[in-house]
Amino acid sequence: MSGPLTAVLEVRDLVIEFGGVRALDGVSFHARKGQVLSVIGPNGAGKTTLFNVVSGIYRANAGQVLLAGQEVAGQPPHILARRGLSRTFQNLQIFFQMSVIENVMVGRHVHEGRNLLAHLCGLRSVGRQNAATREQALRLLDRVGLAAHADRPAASMAYGALKRLEIARALAIEPLVLMLDEPAAGCNPRETAELDEIIQDIARSGITVVLVEHNIRLIMKISDHIVVLNYGRKLSEGTAAEVSCDAKVVEAYLGTVDTQAGVVSVVGA
Amino acid sequence: MSVFESLRLSLHANGGVLALAGVMLFLPFLLTSDFHYRVIAVVWIFSLAVVGLNILMGHTGVVSLGHGGFVGLGAYSVAVGPVLLGIPVWLSLLVGVLLGGFLALLIGKPLLRLKGHYLAAATLGFGILVFMLFSNEVRWTGGPDGMSVKRLNLFGWEVRGAQTWYWVGAGVLLVGAWMARNLERSPTGRALQAIHGSEVAAAITGVDVAGYKLIAFVLSALYATAAGAMMALMNGHVTPGIGDFLVSLQLLTMVVLGGMGSLLGAVVGAALLLVLPQFLTVVHDYEHAFIGLILIVCMIFLRSGIVPTLHARFRKYQ
Amino acid sequence: MSEFLQFILAGMTVGAIYSVVALGFTMVFNASGVVNFAQGEFVMLGGMLTVYGLALGMPYSVAALFAVVATSLISVALYDFAIRPARGAPVYALIIITVGASILIRGLTKIAFGTGPRDLPPLLGDEPVRVAGAVILPQSMLVIASTLAIYLCLWLLLQKTLLGHAVVASANNRMAAQMVGIDVDVMTRFSFSLSAAIGAFSGILISPITLVSYDMGTMLALKGFAAAILGGMGSPLGAILGGVLVGLSEAMSAGYLSSQYKDATAFVIIILVLFVFPNGLVGKSGHERV
Numbered sequence: 001m002s003g004p005l006t007a008v009l010e011v012r013d014l015v016i017e018f019g020g021v022r023a024l025d026g027v028s029f030h031a032r033k034g035q036v037l038s039v040i041g042p043n044g045a046g047k048t049t050l051f052n053v054v055s056g057i058y059r060a061n062a063g064q065v066l067l068a069g070q071e072v073a074g075q076p077p078h079i080l081a082r083r084g085l086s087r088t089f090q091n092l093q094i095f096f097q098m099s100v101i102e103n104v105m106v107g108r109h110v111h112e113g114r115n116l117l118a119h120l121c122g123l124r125s126v127g128r129q130n131a132a133t134r135e136q137a138l139r140l141l142d143r144v145g146l147a148a149h150a151d152r153p154a155a156s157m158a159y160g161a162l163k164r165l166e167i168a169r170a171l172a173i174e175p176l177v178l179m180l181d182e183p184a185a186g187c188n189p190r191e192t193a194e195l196d197e198i199i200q201d202i203a204r205s206g207i208t209v210v211l212v213e214h215n216i217r218l219i220m221k222i223s224d225h226i227v228v229l230n231y232g233r234k235l236s237e238g239t240a241a242e243v244s245c246d247a248k249v250v251e252a253y254l255g256t257v258d259t260q261a262g263v264v265s266v267v268g269a
Numbered sequence: 270m271s272v273f274e275s276l277r278l279s280l281h282a283n284g285g286v287l288a289l290a291g292v293m294l295f296l297p298f299l300l301t302s303d304f305h306y307r308v309i310a311v312v313w314i315f316s317l318a319v320v321g322l323n324i325l326m327g328h329t330g331v332v333s334l335g336h337g338g339f340v341g342l343g344a345y346s347v348a349v350g351p352v353l354l355g356i357p358v359w360l361s362l363l364v365g366v367l368l369g370g371f372l373a374l375l376i377g378k379p380l381l382r383l384k385g386h387y388l389a390a391a392t393l394g395f396g397i398l399v400f401m402l403f404s405n406e407v408r409w410t411g412g413p414d415g416m417s418v419k420r421l422n423l424f425g426w427e428v429r430g431a432q433t434w435y436w437v438g439a440g441v442l443l444v445g446a447w448m449a450r451n452l453e454r455s456p457t458g459r460a461l462q463a464i465h466g467s468e469v470a471a472a473i474t475g476v477d478v479a480g481y482k483l484i485a486f487v488l489s490a491l492y493a494t495a496a497g498a499m500m501a502l503m504n505g506h507v508t509p510g511i512g513d514f515l516v517s518l519q520l521l522t523m524v525v526l527g528g529m530g531s532l533l534g535a536v537v538g539a540a541l542l543l544v545l546p547q548f549l550t551v552v553h554d555y556e557h558a559f560i561g562l563i564l565i566v567c568m569i570f571l572r573s574g575i576v577p578t579l580h581a582r583f584r585k586y587q
Numbered sequence: 588m589s590e591f592l593q594f595i596l597a598g599m600t601v602g603a604i605y606s607v608v609a610l611g612f613t614m615v616f617n618a619s620g621v622v623n624f625a626q627g628e629f630v631m632l633g634g635m636l637t638v639y640g641l642a643l644g645m646p647y648s649v650a651a652l653f654a655v656v657a658t659s660l661i662s663v664a665l666y667d668f669a670i671r672p673a674r675g676a677p678v679y680a681l682i683i684i685t686v687g688a689s690i691l692i693r694g695l696t697k698i699a700f701g702t703g704p705r706d707l708p709p710l711l712g713d714e715p716v717r718v719a720g721a722v723i724l725p726q727s728m729l730v731i732a733s734t735l736a737i738y739l740c741l742w743l744l745l746q747k748t749l750l751g752h753a754v755v756a757s758a759n760n761r762m763a764a765q766m767v768g769i770d771v772d773v774m775t776r777f778s779f780s781l782s783a784a785i786g787a788f789s790g791i792l793i794s795p796i797t798l799v800s801y802d803m804g805t806m807l808a809l810k811g812f813a814a815a816i817l818g819g820m821g822s823p824l825g826a827i828l829g830g831v832l833v834g835l836s837e838a839m840s841a842g843y844l845s846s847q848y849k850d851a852t853a854f855v856i857i858i859l860v861l862f863v864f865p866n867g868l869v870g871k872s873g874h875e876r877v
Contacts, residue, residue: 055473081475093473095466098459106463110475112456116484119458122451130454173475332679334686379862385678386622387861389686390812394854397809405847514805518690525683558694564687568680569672 007066008033008208009054009085009177014063016053023049025232026063031177031210031225036203038211038219041229042252047212048090050229051181055087056080068176082110084176088166088183090212094154101150103165104137107172140168144198160191167198177208184215196222220244228252285532286447293439306431308547312540313438314499317445319523319535321492324449325485326521327530328461331381332389335396336520339369339490341403341512343497345410348418348507353409358421362498369494370487377486381479396517403509415508418501434503441499445492446532452488453532461485465530493520515557522560525567528574537576589720594842595835596718600727600796602834603734604630605853607789608811609818609826610741611782617758617821618778621670621681625662625689627808628696629783632658633790634799635696638705647708655787661692662783663776671772689804696801709795730792737785738827745823754778810837810853817860832856 007030014027024046031037039047052058054065056077065073067083075083086107095103112133118126141147144164149157157165163183170178180199184192192215199222203209213219219226220240228235228249236246243249293313300306318340325331346365350356356364380391403410410416421428428437452458460481463471472478501507510516519542527538542563546556571578608626615623633654640650669684676684711725745751757764757774765771790799797803814833818825833853841849 057469057473076477077469077472078475078477081473087473089470093467093470095463095470097466098462102459102462106459106471106476107474109456109460109463114456116457119452119455120448122447122454126451126455129456133456169474326679330677330679332682383861386682387816389682390809390816390857391861393809394857398851398854401848401851518686521683521686555694555698557690557697561687561689561691561694564683565669565691568676568684568687569669572676572680 006032008035008068009210010064010066011050011054012064012066014050014053014065015061016049016058017061023232024053024060024063027229027232027234028063029227029234029237031208033176033208034203034206035224036199036209036211036222037225037227038213038223039227039229040213040216040219041235044231045229046232047229048181049232051087051179051212055085055179081173081175084173085179086170086173086175086177087179088163088170088181090181090185092159092162092166094162094166096153096155098154099151100146100154100157100165101134101137101141103154104140104168104172105133107140107169108133108136110173137168137172140171141165143171143201144168145194160187160194163187163191164194164198167202171202171207175207177210178202179210179212181212182214183211184213184218192218283447283450286443286450288533289446289536290443293443297435300435303431306435308544310431310434310438310503311500312536312543313435313442314496314503315520315523315543316536316539317438317442317499318493318496318520319527319539320442320445320449320532321489321496322520322524323489323530323532323535324452324461324492325489326524328465329482329485330465331392331482331486332521333392333489334389334514334517334521335392335394335399336489336493337512337514337516337518338396338399339373339493339512340497340500340516340520341399341509342369342372343494343499344418344501344507344511345403345497346494347421347498347501348416349409351419352416358419358502359423362421362502365498366491366494370491373487373490374483377483377490378479381482381486393514393517396512396514400509400513403512410509413509415506415510417506418504420505421502428502429505434499438499438503441495442536445495446536449532457481457484462530518560522563524574526563526574528576528578531574531576531580534574534576538574541575590842592719592721594838596721596723596727597842598835598838599831600723600730600793600834601837602814602831603731604789604793604807604830605810605814605833606734606827606830607737607785608807609814609830610738610823611786612811612815613821613823613826614741614778614782616815618754618775619666619670619758621685622812622820623665623670623688623779623782624682624685624808624812625665625692625804626782626786626811627804627806628689628692629658629662629786629804630790630793630807631696631799631801631804632661632692633787634707634794635700635705635790635801636787637707637791637794638799639700641707647710651788651791654791655784658787659780659784662779666776666779671775689808693801693804700801702801704798704800705794706798707791707794710792713795724796726792726795730789730796733792734789734827737788738823741781741785741823750777806850809857813853813857813860817856 010030012028014024015022016024027050039050041047049058053060056075060073063073064071067085072080072083095106112129138147138150141150144167146161146164146168154165167183184195187195196218199209223240225237226240226243227237228243230252235252236243236249296309300309318336322333322336325333343365346368347358347361350361350364351358376395380388383391404413460471460476463474463476464478464481468478497511500511523538523542524535526541527536528534567574608630611626611629612622615621636654636657637650640653641647645653665688669688673680673684709726711729713724715722715724745755753769754774754777757769757771761771810833814829815826817832818829833856836856837849837852840852
């Protein structure tokens with residue numbers, strides 16, 4: 001039975017305020033290696049804010065974020081990337097003017113050399129570096145099923161493909177923790193099934209996956225652990241079975257339980 | 270990979286630079302007077318500054334309205350060095366370029382924390398401050414009338430004359446363009462393009478956005494300073510006008526016109542803006558209006574600039 | 588002491604002009620999100636076109652009216668031909684467009700009126716007035732007074748009239764304003780023309796003191812911009828305060844430090860303010876939504 005001591009990612013009492021409103025009010029959870037942890041909750045519960053704080057885009061007002069046991073709260077995103085944290089975005093932040101494979105190659109940046117002089121002089125070593133990076137990028141594209149489109153402009157790809165491209169780019173870092181912000185949003189059932197496969201494949205390779213999603217079916221299927229947020233607070237956590245039976249969760253997110261009729265009626269979202 | 274394959278790939282990778290070299294080699298067959306050589310020499314020199322500015326603007330989206338300041342710095346370094354410090358011209362040149370880079374490093378860090386209009390205004394402020402310095406410090410710089418510049422002397426060879434500077438300018442530009450091309454195809458180049466695409470995503474992918482913007486800024490400053498130095502050495506004389514607001518605008522317009530992020534575009538932009546007024550002398554008086562109009566029209570109708578737009582059209586037909 | 592007061596008065600006079608330019612920036616920024624680098628040119632055009640009108644034989648007031656109206660129309664044309672077509676363009680494109688517009692106006696003025704500075708006769712005579720040991724031109728007093736009047740009228744317009752409310756609404760939320768029936772384009776044009784009108788008006792008033800030349804616009808724009816960001820881009824009150832501060836700093840540094848570098852004061856201010864307060868003193872900081 002492993003607890004916070006073996007956690008790859010741990011969040012402790014995280015608080016962030018925006019103009020007087022507490023978007024996150026003391027959220028704590030942890031995720032272990034190879035685990036798929038999902039964060040769910042109604043819109044405005046603070047899920048994306050949580051992601052933005054953990055990934056260094058926002059600065060928390062209080063609390064700690066520990067990556068592989070090291071305190072990382074307040075570090076800028078590019079440092080976190082070097083430490084092994086990567087993420088995707090809800091609203092797709094793709095480098096549209098670059099090709100598909102170039103997008104993933106950028107993901108290899110943390111593993112590439114940074115000798116500016118060598119870059120300016122076009123030394124052989126840079127050429128070799130480029131070739132190696134390209135090969136690794138191609139492998140990642142293959143993993144998400146986009147290898148055939150490697151040299152196409154990113155702007156010409158379909159929405160579902162771009163979601164997978166972002167994942168490939170995030171994987172290029174060789175992260176410890178991969179955070180996916182609504183990867184299934186706007187995807188049709190086939191694309192969602194492909195995503196399911198990809199996520200499980202990633203978790204099997206030892207990467208911890210933290211997921212924000214609204215697609216309950218997907219969540220229930222692939223999550224090892226679920227954290228439920230509501231109004232910036234943790235409402236509940238546990239396995240899929242535990243969470244779906246928790247009355248608080250059902251009321252806040254899935255609907256109220258009409259105990260008399262013994263039926264769950266969905267009220268609201 | 271066969272020899273032919275690797276050659277073909279190398280050609281493709283360096284196509285722009287080779288095409289440029291080709292033009293440089295064959296152009297003299299069309300030039301019939303020293304005046305012609307002079308005009309093209311100026312094109313090569315300005316192109317160098319534009320290539321540098323392109324590294325900054327084409328990738329990071331930073332609009333600099335003050336790069337004339339670096340041009341002026343380069344120009345006055347080679348003028349002031351021998352006179353005030355007694356150091357040989359070639360050393361003044363080197364020191365000047367390094368000084369430009371150092372200055373960029375110094376002000377770039379705080380400057381690049383700004384965004385959009387504020388950044389543009391700050392660069393404009395920088396450019397004008399430098400200009401004021403050269404205009405006002407008459408003791409050192411000869412004030413508004415300027416000062417004369419000793420010729421560059423390399424191992425006994427005095428570098429002067431329109432034809433000489435045609436080749437010197439071309440050579441330096443070629444080196445500069447080659448380096449810029451190498452940069453594009455390197456991890457640094459990809460990082461810069463990523464920043465252009467999405468700063469947030471670039472950061473999350475491990476790119477130190479602020480650091481790379483600074484690198485681009487410093488590189489662009491080095492190029493501009495070198496160009497300014499060459500201008501002064503070629504003319505044998507320098508006035509504060511070499512680094513005034515108009516020069517900053519000209520550089521900006523050349524980048525915009527030729528194509529942001531395009532190496533060949535930098536040269537095309539410089540060539541158009543410098544050569545056209547020679548053919549249409551009336552344009553010279555209308556320079557401000559002309560530049561203003563080009564900037565507006567380009568941004569609305571031809572936002573990528575001439576060369577990238579043509580390139581995209583060409584690709585569509587393949 | 589009287590010297591100090593002299594500098595204060597000089598500073599307030601130029602500061603008044605910077606305030607008006609800053610107000611213009613603020614108005615246009617609030618209406619369209621664009622920082623219009625051509626703002627300084629409107630001040631120049633006010634003076635220049637009045638000179639032109641006088642040369643054509645118009646009486647002063649008619650020439651002034653002509654100048655203000657013409658400048659307003661030029662500003663609207665700028666919006667319709669350069670800024671509206673580029674709606675939604677990235678920031679760098681908008682910057683380049685307004686810089687281009689500023690240069691275009693400057694260039695056309697140079698072609699039409701030449702490079703020499705022009706003069707306008709002062710409105711209240713040129714007999715300086717003594718105030719506690721310092722002297723001030725009646726024209727300067729007029730400049731200061733009219734700037735205050737402009738601010739007051741603007742405040743009344745935006746806060747107390749329906750038109751003003753419509754302008755504010757359009758600036759705040761374009762789509763919502765459209766949905767309640769406001770023609771947002773007309774409102775934006777109105778903001779552009781108004782910002783140009785007050786600029787031109789001030790230009791007419793300042794020309795008897797400083798003369799008007801085709802290239803004065805750039806410096807004015809920069810100093811007005813310094814004033815606007817000092818006070819916080821988007822805040823009209825900030826624009827006034829910023830203008831006064833920039834003007835006073837300039838006069839003080841000219842008087843006590845070096846008159847050669849007085850123009851540098853505004854830039855030093857820009858640089859200082861932006862480094863310490865990247866969003867101005869009164870402006871808001873934003874989070875990029877991801």
